[in-house]
Amino acid sequence: MDSPEQFDDSSPLEPHSPISTDTPATQPSVLFDDNLNYLLHNFSLDDQYILVTGGLGFIGSHTALELLKANYNVIVIDDFSNSYRDVFDRIQLLASKYHEEKGTSVPSLQLHGHDYRDTNALRALLEQYRLAPRWGSPKSKIAGVIHFAAHKAVEESIREPLKYYANNVSGLVNFVGTLGEFGIKTFIFSSSATVYGTLANSGVPLKEELCVHRPEVIKGDDGIDRIVQPGCTGITNPYGRTKWMCEAILADLAFSDPEWTIVVLRYFNPIGCDPSGLLGEDPRGIPTNLLPVVVKVMTGQYDELKMFGTDWDTEDGTAIRDFIHVTDLARGHIAALSAANEGKLRENFRTFNLGTGQGHSVLEVVNSMEAVSSKPIARTAAGRRPGDVGYCVAVPLRSHEELKWKTEKTLMDACVDICNFLDVSGLSSQQ
Numbered sequence: 001m002d003s004p005e006q007f008d009d010s011s012p013l014e015p016h017s018p019i020s021t022d023t024p025a026t027q028p029s030v031l032f033d034d035n036l037n038y039l040l041h042n043f044s045l046d047d048q049y050i051l052v053t054g055g056l057g058f059i060g061s062h063t064a065l066e067l068l069k070a071n072y073n074v075i076v077i078d079d080f081s082n083s084y085r086d087v088f089d090r091i092q093l094l095a096s097k098y099h100e101e102k103g104t105s106v107p108s109l110q111l112h113g114h115d116y117r118d119t120n121a122l123r124a125l126l127e128q129y130r131l132a133p134r135w136g137s138p139k140s141k142i143a144g145v146i147h148f149a150a151h152k153a154v155e156e157s158i159r160e161p162l163k164y165y166a167n168n169v170s171g172l173v174n175f176v177g178t179l180g181e182f183g184i185k186t187f188i189f190s191s192s193a194t195v196y197g198t199l200a201n202s203g204v205p206l207k208e209e210l211c212v213h214r215p216e217v218i219k220g221d222d223g224i225d226r227i228v229q230p231g232c233t234g235i236t237n238p239y240g241r242t243k244w245m246c247e248a249i250l251a252d253l254a255f256s257d258p259e260w261t262i263v264v265l266r267y268f269n270p271i272g273c274d275p276s277g278l279l280g281e282d283p284r285g286i287p288t289n290l291l292p293v294v295v296k297v298m299t300g301q302y303d304e305l306k307m308f309g310t311d312w313d314t315e316d317g318t319a320i321r322d323f324i325h326v327t328d329l330a331r332g333h334i335a336a337l338s339a340a341n342e343g344k345l346r347e348n349f350r351t352f353n354l355g356t357g358q359g360h361s362v363l364e365v366v367n368s369m370e371a372v373s374s375k376p377i378a379r380t381a382a383g384r385r386p387g388d389v390g391y392c393v394a395v396p397l398r399s400h401e402e403l404k405w406k407t408e409k410t411l412m413d414a415c416v417d418i419c420n421f422l423d424v425s426g427l428s429s430q431q
Ligand SMILES: NC(=O)c1ccc[n+]([C@@H]2O[C@H](COP(=O)([O-])OP(=O)(O)OC[C@H]3O[C@@H](n4cnc5c(N)ncnc54)[C@H](O)[C@@H]3O)[C@@H](O)[C@H]2O)c1
Pocket: 053, 054, 055, 056, 057, 058, 059, 060, 077, 078, 079, 080, 081, 082, 083, 114, 115, 116, 117, 147, 148, 149, 150, 151, 152, 167, 171, 190, 191, 192, 193, 267, 268, 269, 270, 283, 289
C-alpha cells in the first residue's frame, strides 16, 4: 500500500519533470498520484450530485424521487413552464418519509428555477460544483445529468415548430457544450418512441437498431450479420424530429470525444404516478396525453374523452401503446446512470427502449380506469390526429440485458395510483 506521504497534496508537482521510463511497479506515476490525491481529498461518494433538468415535470419529479431514494444528491433545474413549484416540496416530503422509515439520512435536493438555456445562470450553478484539479481536464461534483427539459406536445409542435427546435434542439447543443467545459460528461437523454416514426406501424418489432446514428453491424434472428445504416423512417411530426436530431447530435458528440458517456432512453407511454398520490401528471394548459384527459373527464372538467382514431387495424379499433408505469420508467434512469458510471455500457453512446413490451389499446386503458375508480368515463370516437400511429410497442430486451432493468408494475397499478392522486389532491371530490 502507498504511504500517506505519496498522497500529500502539499508536495508540489514539478511542472517540467521528465517523463519516467521506469515501469509503474518500480516508480509510481507522479501525475496519477497527484490527481488521485486531489480526488481523495476533495471528493467522496456522499458528495456526488445528479443534475436533473425538467425535474419538476411528470417524469422528472418521479425520477428525482427515485434518485433521492437511491441516495443520490439531486439538483433540479426547472423553469416551471409546465410544472408547479410545490412539486419540489412534495418530492422532498416523500424522500424524507422514505429515509425516515429506513433510518437513513436524506440526500440533498436543490432547486434552481430558471430556463436550462440561461447559460449565465447555468455557469454560476456549475461553478459551485467545480472541482479544480491542478492539471488536466476540469472535474465536477456533478456525476451525471438527466435531461428531461423539453416541450413535448406533438400537435403543438406541428403548429409551432420553431418553439420546439429552439427549446429541444438548440437548447441541447448549448447545454452539452457548457457541461463539457466543466468536465461533466455523463449524460442521460429523454428520447421517445416517436423516433421510430412509421416503422411503429409496419409490424416489425421495435428494436433500438431500427434507428441508429452510425452504421451498426446487427446479428439478425437468422444469425446473419447485416449492416444497419443511420437514418430515420417517416417521423411524423416536428416533436419527434427534435428527439431524433438530439439523438444524432449526441451520437456525434460521443464519437468525437470518448470522455462522454451518453445514454439515450426511448420512452414509450408513461402513465400512473407515485403510489402516495402526491406526485402526478399535472401539466399546465390543455393536456394532450391520454391519462390527464381521462382525469379531467373523471373530475368533471371535461364532458367526455375524445378517442382519436377508432379505425386503426387493431382489435377494438383504438390505437395500441406500450403503457409503462412512470415509477418503473424513473427507475430505468437509475439503472442507466449506474451502467454509465460503472463503465458497463457497450459503447459510449447507447440507446435503450424503456417500455413493458406489452401493448394495451386506448379503450382498454379507459375501461381499466373506469373499473378501478367505479366512475363512468364518457367517451366519444374522434378522427385520427395528425402525426399519430396506430401501434407502438417496445422490444425492451436490450434494457433487460444491459441495464438489468425490467418493469414491475401493471396497467392496473397505474390506474390505482392515479385514483390515489385524485383522492390526495382533492380532485376526486370535485365531480
Ligand atoms: N410524457 C411522455 O409521454 C413522454 C414520452 C416520451 C418522451 N418524453 C420526454 O420526456 C421528457 C419529460 O417529459 P414529461 O412528460 O415529464 O414532460 P413535462 O412537461 O411534465 O416535464 C418537462 C419539464 O421541463 C420543464 N421545462 C421545459 N422546458 C424547460 C426549459 N427550457 N428550462 C427549464 N425547464 C424546462 C417544464 O417546466 C417541466 O417541468 C421530455 O423531454 C419529453 O419529451 C415524454
